[in-house]
Amino acid sequence: MREFGYQRVFDVPGAVALLGTDPEARFLGGGTNLVDLMKAGVERPALLVDVTELPLGRIEATADGGLRIGATVTNSDLAADPQVRRHYPALAQAVLAGASGQLRNMATIGGNLLQRTRCGYFADLTKPCNKRVPGSGCPAIEGEHHNHAILGASEHCVAVHPSDMGVALTAFDAVVSYETADGPGELPLAEFYLPVGDTPHLETALPSGALITGITLPPNPVAAVSRYRKVRERASYAFAIGSIAAALDVRDGLVREVRLAFGAVASRPWRAREAERLLTGGPASAEAFAAAADAELAAAETLPHNAYKVTLMRNLVVAVLTELTEEATR
Amino acid sequence: MRLTFTVNGRQQEADDVWEGESLLYVLRERMGLPGSKNACEQGECGSCTVRLDGVPVCACLVAAGQVQDREVVTVEGLADYARQRAEGGCGTGACGTSLDDAKRWQSKPADGRTGEAGAFPQQLSAIQRAFIDAGAVQCGFCTPGLLVAADELLERNASPSDEDIREALSGNLCRCTGYEKILDAVRLAAARTEEAV
Ligand SMILES: Cc1cc2nc3c(=O)[nH]c(=O)nc-3n(C[C@H](O)[C@H](O)[C@H](O)COP(=O)(O)OP(=O)(O)OC[C@H]3O[C@@H](n4cnc5c(N)ncnc54)[C@H](O)[C@@H]3O)c2cc1C
Ligand code: SF4
Ligand code: FES
Ligand code: FES
Numbered sequence: 001m002r003e004f005g006y007q008r009v010f011d012v013p014g015a016v017a018l019l020g021t022d023p024e025a026r027f028l029g030g031g032t033n034l035v036d037l038m039k040a041g042v043e044r045p046a047l048l049v050d051v052t053e054l055p056l057g058r059i060e061a062t063a064d065g066g067l068r069i070g071a072t073v074t075n076s077d078l079a080a081d082p083q084v085r086r087h088y089p090a091l092a093q094a095v096l097a098g099a100s101g102q103l104r105n106m107a108t109i110g111g112n113l114l115q116r117t118r119c120g121y122f123a124d125l126t127k128p129c130n131k132r133v134p135g136s137g138c139p140a141i142e143g144e145h146h147n148h149a150i151l152g153a154s155e156h157c158v159a160v161h162p163s164d165m166g167v168a169l170t171a172f173d174a175v176v177s178y179e180t181a182d183g184p185g186e187l188p189l190a191e192f193y194l195p196v197g198d199t200p201h202l203e204t205a206l207p208s209g210a211l212i213t214g215i216t217l218p219p220n221p222v223a224a225v226s227r228y229r230k231v232r233e234r235a236s237y238a239f240a241i242g243s244i245a246a247a248l249d250v251r252d253g254l255v256r257e258v259r260l261a262f263g264a265v266a267s268r269p270w271r272a273r274e275a276e277r278l279l280t281g282g283p284a285s286a287e288a289f290a291a292a293a294d295a296e297l298a299a300a301e302t303l304p305h306n307a308y309k310v311t312l313m314r315n316l317v318v319a320v321l322t323e324l325t326e327e328a329t330r
Numbered sequence: 331m332r333l334t335f336t337v338n339g340r341q342q343e344a345d346d347v348w349e350g351e352s353l354l355y356v357l358r359e360r361m362g363l364p365g366s367k368n369a370c371e372q373g374e375c376g377s378c379t380v381r382l383d384g385v386p387v388c389a390c391l392v393a394a395g396q397v398q399d400r401e402v403v404t405v406e407g408l409a410d411y412a413r414q415r416a417e418g419g420c421g422t423g424a425c426g427t428s429l430d431d432a433k434r435w436q437s438k439p440a441d442g443r444t445g446e447a448g449a450f451p452q453q454l455s456a457i458q459r460a461f462i463d464a465g466a467v468q469c470g471f472c473t474p475g476l477l478v479a480a481d482e483l484l485e486r487n488a489s490p491s492d493e494d495i496r497e498a499l500s501g502n503l504c505r506c507t508g509y510e511k512i513l514d515a516v517r518l519a520a521a522r523t524e525e526a527v
Contacts, residue, residue: 006331006349006395028393035391036372038350048349050396076385100501102479103373105385106392236500 338407339426
């Protein structure tokens, strides 16, 4: 590991000024991803600017009935928050489904959104990887890719985004706020992660040097009946091979409103808008759920070892929406 | 940099620390506290679990600079930490585990089984005794991290369900025991604490 400097910052303008646009400096949240990548040599910053003492550690109700979550709130505190649990249960469930207690205690919201892919080649300096070294190639396509993308990938990179939290936030239309030297800005999560295309190394639309200051969840009554379901290779403490965040409002057997997002299928949390569109106003039945899932997954492009994900996601949609229907009509 | 932080209730300083060293390295190599184990170094196994300002974290993923002015409890200080908790704080003013005591820390069970401390000053905490009594230790490499994590679970939740235990310890991997004896140990510690109350 290369030597680097470390500095704590206590106010947002100071943090942004210190980082500047220095390509060698990085913000440090809990460090659970960045320190790991530094050990592997994937990240080699000269300076770490520790943001965890910034006054961004609170979760507050907004005037319109939504929630504002500070960027340095830990994953543990987010999952334990009573407002989150009551109004956005799938969000608390998603966070708790990620990593382990030890890691969630350190990990921040900002860091979670910006965590890098777990594609094995990305962290292995002896291998080519377009995301790490643009233009070097993507060995995953011919190699190990059983947990790689089926939606929205390209011939340049088929990695998936590993965040569980991000899937629930995507379903609930979260907005990311940030601060740069030029002032504050906002990005809806739907526009936060860039399409892969031929630039897999460019992952987000955040301006360079931007500090994430928080996430805002708009008021979302439908989110009160929501669920996160994660499939992994063991019962706990593993990354998803497929996951779903869903919220449903059913009256008289008809879907009034539905939110659906998929995890571990694309380079970003995947909002299943086509499925939502087909379901809205239609019957809340297993057949309708399956048809909507099929429509969403029609665009899937699979590789030899990840085709199982199409069936997995379809089954997840049917199972979770069926459970939510039962919950809503109980 | 000079790193100043609290280890097991006593303030410690370490000089010439490079900010990027992990907390785990500082504890083991600079403080001479090898209780926290170094296994995967990537947050996956939990054998380096310590408490940082009260919450369990993987010391291998914490950069030294991050612990400046903070409080760390390692497995070497766990017995004292648990005692203080039971007694409702540091009544005598002589709490904490000195570095010397921590370095020489060992369990000297009088009869080799029950974990009753013999002549040695450090009593075992309830969870440590339960690990011995339940036979939850084989090679022992995972044990320090599990003790710290399990102790924190019982602090939060005096009578955890099996599911609670599994989830709370899911960040701690063990390659030897198959976990059953570890679950037994946590159940045993919980049951004994309930009896005692
Ligand atoms: C063994 C292991 C298992 C895991 N399992 C899961 C899992 O199952 N599901 C899951 O979702 N996650 C999992 N994770 C990942 C974990 O959730 C992330 O590591 C964590 O959320 C990152 O947060 P952090 O604060 O530690 O980020 P850091 O490591 O501090 O930072 C990550 C990135 O974000 C940047 N950054 C941090 N804060 C800000 C900010 N405020 N503004 C701008 N940039 C910022 C940093 O510069 C860095 O590039 C796992 C991690 C490990 C080590
Ligand atoms: S899938 Fe993406 S991250 Fe993985 S090797 Fe290919 S380019 Fe790199
Ligand atoms: S050594 Fe820290 S988690 Fe394995
Ligand atoms: S006892 Fe050997 S790893 Fe757990």
